[in-house]
Amino acid sequence: MAPVYKVHYFDIHGRAEPIRWLLTYGNLKYEDVRYSSEDWAKFKPSTPLGQMPCLEVDGKIINQSTPICRYLGKIVGLGGKDEWENLLIDVAVENLGDLHKKIMEMAFEGDAAKKKTMEEDLVKKDLPFFLGKFDETAKKNGGYFALNRLTWADFMFTCAYETYKNVITPDVWSKYPNLLKVKDNVLKIQTLQDWIKKRPANKMFSKFDLKEEL
Amino acid sequence: MAPVYKVHYFDIHGRAEPIRWLLTYGNLKYEDVRYSSEDWAKFKPSTPLGQMPCLEVDGKIINQSTPICRYLGKIVGLGGKDEWENLLIDVAVENLGDLHKKIMEMAFEGDAAKKKTMEEDLVKKDLPFFLGKFDETAKKNGGYFALNRLTWADFMFTCAYETYKNVITPDVWSKYPNLLKVKDNVLKIQTLQDWIKKRPANKMFSKFDLKEEL
Ligand SMILES: N[C@@H](CCC(=O)N[C@@H](CS)C(=O)NCC(=O)O)C(=O)O
Ligand SMILES: N[C@@H](CCC(=O)N[C@@H](CS)C(=O)NCC(=O)O)C(=O)O
Numbered sequence: 155m156a157p158v159y160k161v162h163y164f165d166i167h168g169r170a171e172p173i174r175w176l177l178t179y180g181n182l183k184y185e186d187v188r189y190s191s192e193d194w195a196k197f198k199p200s201t202p203l204g205q206m207p208c209l210e211v212d213g214k215i216i217n218q219s220t221p222i223c224r225y226l227g228k229i230v231g232l233g234g235k236d237e238w239e240n241l242l243i244d245v246a247v248e249n250l251g252d253l254h255k256k257i258m259e260m261a262f263e264g265d266a267a268k269k270k271t272m273e274e275d276l277v278k279k280d281l282p283f284f285l286g287k288f289d290e291t292a293k294k295n296g297g298y299f300a301l302n303r304l305t306w307a308d309f310m311f312t313c314a315y316e317t318y319k320n321v322i323t324p325d326v327w328s329k330y331p332n333l334l335k336v337k338d339n340v341l342k343i344q345t346l347q348d349w350i351k352k353r354p355a356n357k358m359f360s361k362f363d364l365k366e367e368l
Numbered sequence: 369m370a371p372v373y374k375v376h377y378f379d380i381h382g383r384a385e386p387i388r389w390l391l392t393y394g395n396l397k398y399e400d401v402r403y404s405s406e407d408w409a410k411f412k413p414s415t416p417l418g419q420m421p422c423l424e425v426d427g428k429i430i431n432q433s434t435p436i437c438r439y440l441g442k443i444v445g446l447g448g449k450d451e452w453e454n455l456l457i458d459v460a461v462e463n464l465g466d467l468h469k470k471i472m473e474m475a476f477e478g479d480a481a482k483k484k485t486m487e488e489d490l491v492k493k494d495l496p497f498f499l500g501k502f503d504e505t506a507k508k509n510g511g512y513f514a515l516n517r518l519t520w521a522d523f524m525f526t527c528a529y530e531t532y533k534n535v536i537t538p539d540v541w542s543k544y545p546n547l548l549k550v551k552d553n554v555l556k557i558q559t560l561q562d563w564i565k566k567r568p569a570n571k572m573f574s575k576f577d578l579k580e581e582l
Binding site: 228240241245 | 458
């Protein structure tokens with residue numbers, strides 16, 4: 155029997171969105187459970203570490219977004235063909251994670267003046283450095299983020315791209331044509347297009363939604 | 369022919385130590401290259417993202433410590449037997465990573481007063497929460513960190529344990545007997561004992577070295 159999947163998260167894209175995409179891509183039926191803060195307070199103690207997203211598989215609740223994506227990536231055929239390829243996927247995702255941390259620290263900085271300086275620094279230093287490196291890799295890979303074909307790392311990048319377009323003011327992307335190809339290659343997938351058109355609006359960031367680029 | 373491995377890192381334990389342990393455990397010969405800051409400045413541009421540790425495999429230089437450990441873990445027979453088990457290992461390692469981030473933020477805080485408050489907070493809140501959860505899992509697993517047998521997650525935990533004993537002042541460990549078992553199970557391994565006795569002293573933290581517990 156097919157496993158029963160549930161995705162537990164807030165009513166936002168965030169860390170759950172690549173999980174939802176992987177399930178969608180694999181035609182794996184799942185329940186998309188979305189918590190208000192009140193409901194979350196009740197559910198929180200039932201999660202392994204008091205945090206979401208969680209993937210529930212036949213009643214077993216698993217936390218940690220990246221491991222969940224790696225697992226589903228393999229299940230839906232978007233993993234590597236051997237451990238060396240899996241390593242290259244994992245490295246690409248972790249490199250993106252190092253940039254992500256910096257960007258989200260800026261995005262959630264409460265002090266407006268400090269946030270502005272952090273954004274300027276990012277736009278001057280970290281973004282050109284990281285995105286430049288990622289763009290080089292994507293070029294070498296013919297428009298894919300980790301290997302020279304579609305993997306779950308492309309989903310991670312494209313979800314991150316949507317977030318970055320929400321939280322970074324200047325449009326930096328035209329400098330990275332190969333990263334735009336990664337995103338385009340992902341957005342070509344029909345089942346993902348269908349999902350992006352019908353999914354609930356992001357309650358966290360509303361400046362930009364990928365459906366504008368379909 | 370056996371691959372030629374090199375580990376590139378500073379002359380400290382840090383993020384490279386579980387990589388060195390996995391190679392040692394698997395009897396995989398490697399060159400343990402250790403950089404002074406001057407030599408690092410020269411080598412830095414040759415690394416994928418300007419950071420170490422890097423694992424060099426037959427001339428290809430790979431960064432990101434956790435993906436490298438996952439890769440080597442599988443190669444030396446310390447991975448899961450299927451993707452579900454790999455998921456459980458990855459989740460355990462990522463949960464540890466979430467705690468690690470908090471502990472290292474405290475350890476590297478420059479302002480002494482702020483650092484003291486951060487440590488008090490950790491000792492009061494995060495440590496009991498995370499270590500309590502990890503201890504429960506280790507109990508269920510009979511003294512292992514992720515599955516009910518030795519995996520690369522046990523190496524990650526034991527290396528982290530050494531770091532935490534260096535940077536956290538109070539001895540919190542007696543409250544977590546099952547985590548101490550994880551560490552003991554790892555330190556039982558003869559090749560690791562040999563390595564721990566002969567490895568270069570940690571230039572970063574010198575308060576505690578695992579060899580005291582062999
Ligand atoms: N490392 C975890 C982090 C999870 C996390 O930070 N979750 C946040 C939302 S994105 C959360 O659950 N916050 C609510 C809470 O802590 O109560 C992952 O990647 O899944
Ligand atoms: N996410 C990376 C982080 C690597 C990292 O932070 N490396 C530090 C040392 S632990 C480094 O290379 N610092 C020197 C520099 O950036 O020049 C990993 O886990 O490998």
